[in-house]
Amino acid sequence: MTEILRADTLRKSYDGFLAVDGVSFSVREGELKALIGPNGAGKSTCFNMLTGQLKPSSGEVFLRGARITGKRPREIWRLGVGRTFQITGTYASMSVAENVQMALISHHRRLFGFGARAWKLYRAEALDLLRSVALDDQADRPCSVLAYGDLKRLELAIALSHRPRLLLMDEPTAGMAPSARIDMMQLVADVVRDQGLSVLFTEHDMDVVFAHAHHIMVLNRGKLIADGNAEAVRNDPRVQEVYLGGGTLFKEARDA
Structure with a gap:
């Protein structure tokens, strides 16, 4: 598989404290890759350097072989990197479809001059995206009445609106019931398979x-x-020791 993202010896320091210390890895096309660790391990800091929200103290980030270190988040977004966040951010007063339409309007550079016609723009495309996340039956409901799991699905549809090739998802199942978490990640796995998307979460x-x-x-x-x-990873002694205190929960996950 072709490498789509590469992080090369990323470091981020705050007043001498190394939040991320020499991290290198790659993500390949069509790969669903997880980044885990205890609270404070540096996961969000690492994500923020990949998307341009933080500038690395040192190290480089490459997207499809091109250096993107130091680019602004919007520039990286335009290059085909999407992101979802741990806490959802949608327009509560707008309908589900209108939220996706606003993302599509931005993607197509129609933010200025659309006036009162905005509700008509890219409606069919928005419905297709909602269908891909099994949310088309709620297209005309206001976001304010959606269940939290459905808001997560909507955020995924919004992230897919600019046809990214790489999607970074920060705790995509946070706040969801256990059964809904499995359903959400199965949906992400289906998108990876059907669209050839790469996901780091x-x-x-x-x-x-x-x-x-x-x-x-x-x-x-x-x-x-x-x-x-x-x-x-389950059998790595370092992981069992520092992440789950000797491996008890890893054993439970393996035996479940």
């Missing part, structure tokens, strides 16, 4: 990670301590 739910990730990376205190398939 952070997650605390080990059932979600082990059920769906093709490869798993583990951060601890800013350092990457493991990178491999589920079985290799």
Whole structure:
């Protein structure tokens, strides 16, 4: 598989404290890759450097072989990198479809001059995106009445509106019921398969990670301590010791 993203020796320091310390990894086309670790491990800092929200203290980020270090978030978005956040951000007063239409208007550079016609623009395309996340039956409902899991699906549709080739998802199942978490990640896995999309995601739910990730990376205190398939990560003594205190929960995940 072709490499779509590469992080090369990323470091981020705050007043001498290394939040991310020499992290290197890659994501390949069509790969669903997880980045896990205890709270404070550096996952969000790492994500923010990949998307241009933070500038690395040192190191480089490459997208399809081209250096993107130092580019602004919108420039990176235009290059085909989407992102979802741990806390959803939608327009509560707008309908589900209108939220996606606004994203499409931005993608097509129609933010200025559309006036009162905005509700007509890209309606069919918005409905297609909502259909891809099983939300088309709620297209005309206001976002303010949606269940939290449906808001997560809507955020995914919005992230897909500019046809990204790489999607970064920060805890996509946070705040969802256990059964809804599995459904959400199955939906993401289906999108990866159907669209050839690459996804890098952070997650605390080990059932979600082990059920769906093709490869798993583990951060601890800013350092990457493991990178491999589920079985290799489960059996890594360093991961068992520093992430789950001797491996008890890993054993439960394996035996479940």
